[in-house]
Amino acid sequence: MNRARPAAASLAGAVLLGLAGCGGGGEDTVEAHLRLVVPDNNIRVEGVECAGARPFDYVRPGASFTLEAPDGTVLADGELPAGRAENADPSIDWGVERIPTVCVMELELEGLPERPGYRLRLPEGRPLAFDRSDLSGDEPLMLLVQ
């Protein structure tokens, strides 16, 4: 099993998957760049560091996560980095500094064993499922915390 840990600050809180000790040598691997969006609509200054606000307060820096295959095999685990506050509705010019925001955490997982699908499991809430094909694009895959 791979172990993911928060990387250096220069990586903006990204999480890199450790390669040492992984099983299945020669196995095809993929990279997953995930944007974990916490829809807490909390009032913040855009861009500040954040954690999920209630009732999503379990989504916070240092909280554990696992990435599983569809059969439940744990492929990676790690700790969530700090998030950054983003405008909850960019179509609105709020006209003030403190605005409704969502908290977005970036996860970069490298050397992930290739599977048809994956499930990101957080300490609480529903697992967030996505397909291998969702990782094909250039843009990070957005996962909405539920």
Added chain:
Amino acid sequence: MSNRLRRPRRACVLLVALALGLLAAGCAGGDSSGEESHGGAADLPGPVPAEVAFRAPPDDAPPAPDFSADLIDGTPVTASDLWDDRPVVLMFTASWCERCADVHRRVAEVVDEREGVALLGIVPADDAQGAREYAEELGLGYPVAVGDERVWLSYAVREPPTVVLVAPEGKVLRGWPGGVETPVLAERLDELFQGR
């Protein structure tokens, strides 16, 4: 025969004494150096100095929800005991919140300069262990309590850092989700002092 009976009793007494000694050390926070830990009972404020007087809070200010909690060294504290005759700044914080320590430090600087004002840090219930390290690293000289969910909800705190100013007699004057600028807090506190 009697000696054979006494020896085990002596051994028993010694063992019990040893166990009690170990328990006492544990109850003292496990700090064999004898130094007080930060954020605990030693950081609770003393009486308000006689020369300091505060203004009565505005009549329309809402009552502050009272609560009891344990400090990170296990000492029980009741919020209304603190705000009975002085302003109290509640600092909702967490060890995992990277911004919080900076906000906490700046709030403490404002309180440092205003004799008689109390500052109480409040961490989530599942953050007690982390909070001890947090308090040690900060070393601010103010108490830190472990607040259960009701405390956080009663002040509508959705995310740390959040700062709440409570006037003497327990009236909420203002809350600042995300933290407060130092001059703003200083001005609001100064308004509470008679003669400033």
